[in-house]
Amino acid sequence: YLVRKFFYLWAKKTFGQVLPSKARYFYDQKILQKTFGEWKEWWTVVRERKLSLRAASHYRHLLCNLIFEAWRAYVCQQQEKRNKYYVAESHAKNQKLLRAWQHWLAYVDVQRTKHRMQSVALAFRERSCLRVSWAVWRRHYQNCTGHKMNILALQHWAQSLQFRAWLQWRELYLYSQNEKETRAVTHHRHWELKRCMEAWLGYLHLHRAKKIQNELAQEHHRSRTVRQCFSGWWVLWQCRRRMHACQEDMEKLAARIALWRVSAHWKQHVVLGVEETQQCELAENHYKHHLLVRALLRVRWKRLW
DSSP states (O other): OHHHHHHHHHHHHHHOSSOHHHHHHHHHHHHHHHHHHHHHHHHHHHHHHHHHHHHHHHHHHHHHHHHHHHHHHHHHHHHHHHHHHHHHHHHHHHHHHHHHHHHHHHHHHHHHHHHHHHHHHHHHHHHHHHHHHHHHHHHHHHHHHHHHHHHHHHHHHHHHHHHHHHHHHHHHHHHHHSHHHHHHHHHHHHHHHHHHHHHHHHHHHHHHHHHHHHHHHHHHHHHHHHHHHHHHHHHHHHHHHHHHHHHHHHHHHHHHHHHHHHHHHHHHHHHHHHHHHHHHHHHHHHHHHHHHHHHHHHHHHHHHO
């Protein structure tokens, strides 16, 4: 223990406050941090590449699904249009038949009214002829039997007066006898009518309240269904508009990329052509220079020999 203590004191005096073990441990930690940072960057790059590939495949699959859904909706719409067209044609045929039938019924009614008016006119003519003959005969009959009729009329008038007087006396007698019973019956009838009227008014108010509630419920249901259909249609329309906008942007971007690639290939081809022409020229110059040097060397050797 004392040796370890004096060793630590000697190490602090020689190496300072930081010991070699702590420095080595700090150095190892820093190396581990750097390696872990580099490995983490490499792992993030690989993961982002995998995620981008998965996103691209998912985007292609989504585009295919959207295109298929749009095509199926278009086919369904075309089928609905054809069905509506067939229904409209059948309805137009039925309407034409109905109009023809109505015109035929109107024509038959007009013909019937004409025949009826003709028969009525003939009957009126016959009655007018009979009325004239009847008036002539009646005048003759009145002139013959006027006196007898006056006598019979006076007798009938006297008998009618006696019968009226007897009826009035009988009514007064019956009224005096049955006055109490009639009052009770009239009171009972009034009470029953009042009770029935109150029950009928209550039923009428209840029926009106139910009718108003049903109308309000139907209006609320209609407005709700219209709102839901409009919201669904609006969302679908927004999605379709966004899809068309994205498709147009992608087409523009593809056209730009294709144009950039064509221009890059063309520039590369031009640069390669220029370099090839320059290399050909340099090769021809070098070959000519080499031939010239060899010719000069041959001439020189010949002179030396």
